[in-house]
Amino acid sequence: VSAIAAAADQLTIGLDVGGTKTAVVVTDAAGDLVHETVQPTTAAHLTDQLVAMARAARAAAEVARPGSDVAAIGVAAPGRVDPATGTVDLAVNLGADQLDVAAPIERQLGLPCFVEHDARAAAIWLADQADGADDGTPPSLAYLSVGTGIAAGIVIDGKPLRGRRGLAGEVGHVVADPAGPRCTCGLRGCLEAVAAGPALARLANAAAERKGGPRVTSAEDVFRSADAGDAGARRVIDGAVGHLARAIRGLVLAFGVERVIIGGGVAGAGDALLGPLLDAIAIERQASALAEQALSETSIELLPPQSAAGARGAALVARRAFASTPTAVAVGGRG
Numbered sequence: 606v607s608a609i610a611a612a613a614d615q616l617t618i619g620l621d622v623g624g625t626k627t628a629v630v631v632t633d634a635a636g637d638l639v640h641e642t643v644q645p646t647t648a649a650h651l652t653d654q655l656v657a658m659a660r661a662a663r664a665a666a667e668v669a670r671p672g673s674d675v676a677a678i679g680v681a682a683p684g685r686v687d688p689a690t691g692t693v694d695l696a697v698n699l700g701a702d703q704l705d706v707a708a709p710i711e712r713q714l715g716l717p718c719f720v721e722h723d724a725r726a727a728a729i730w731l732a733d734q735a736d737g738a739d740d741g742t743p744p745s746l747a748y749l750s751v752g753t754g755i756a757a758g759i760v761i762d763g764k765p766l767r768g769r770r771g772l773a774g775e776v777g778h779v780v781a782d783p784a785g786p787r788c789t790c791g792l793r794g795c796l797e798a799v800a801a802g803p804a805l806a807r808l809a810n811a812a813a814e815r816k817g818g819p820r821v822t823s824a825e826d827v828f829r830s831a832d833a834g835d836a837g838a839r840r841v842i843d844g845a846v847g848h849l850a851r852a853i854r855g856l857v858l859a860f861g862v863e864r865v866i867i868g869g870g871v872a873g874a875g876d877a878l879l880g881p882l883l884d885a886i887a888i889e890r891q892a893s894a895l896a897e898q899a900l901s902e903t904s905i906e907l908l909p910p911q912s913a914a915g916a917r918g919a920a921l922v923a924r925r926a927f928a929s930t931p932t933a934v935a936v937g938g939r940g
């Protein structure tokens with residue numbers, strides 16, 4: 606009781622490490638935003654960047670809320686996250702084999718630091734924001750992040766699904782096309798290799814090369830070309846949308862989630878992504894009574910832009926962990 610009461614007057618920092626951008630937020634006990642900044646990710650000096658961003662956020666929060674203090678820091682990161690040691694490995698899109706995240710932050714800021722998988726942190730925040738069902742059942746939802754990589758965060762009956770080694774939700778490396786290209790993880794035809802942002806750009810460039818069209822550098826360009834009437838870009842998007850629709854069906858059937866919220870850089874395309882995705886899912890529903898039953902009551906949504914779900918989730922994870930962890934153990938408790 607005393608730890609929770611003490612935490613009620615304190616702020617938490619949430620950092621969200623993405624393949625291209627890193628966001629930091631400071632939130633209060635009610636979850637309201639006190640401060641927010643986004644920077645390009647500098648993967649080569651990532652821990653230094655996280656320490657500097659947390660330090661600047663703490664200083665900004667002290668100005669925004671005089672007399673308040675930051676109690677804990679949460680970090681949302683891709684890859685296999687071990688909340689017990691505060692380390693991250695297999696973060697293929699950060700080009701890192703092993704990252705010691707929590708210990709340097711705790712050492713340099715003197716605050717407890719808690720690490721969570723980025724998509725899972727976003728899902729935890731979305732579940733916290735959601736009203737449960739009318740009958741009082743806690744929310745079951747999946748957050749599907751489609752950006753540099755693809756991963757899902759899954760919350761079942763209000764509880765985040767972690768799995769034995771923390772790899773639950775890594776649907777980006779489930780096979781989408783057995784004959785597809787090699788993925789950054791080493792496997793062939795992963796969902797990520799055919800439907801993530803870099804895959805869209807690569808596939809569009811392969812098509813452009815065959816016909817001598819202009820090259821693109823990002824998924825955003827591919828959506829722009831398709832919008833301007835480029836048939837090759839349209840085919841690339843339709844292909845990726847088909848893969849994503851099947852992945853969403855898989856999430857709904859495997860986990861019984863009532864909502865799938867799509868975020869990440871590719872979701873920035875907005876209705877240009879959601880429209881075709883809903884069409885593809887409607888076709889599946891027409892083809893199958895089973896799909897109709899599973900998907901008819903599932904809400905498929907885009908995460909509103911600028912919602913900073915990962916960073917806010919990291920701040921929420923830190924608040925909950927801090928409230929349930931004696932400070933003396935959390936600070937300096939790691940070797």
Ligand SMILES: [Zn+2]
Nearest residue numbers: 778788790795
């Ligand atoms: Zn893979």
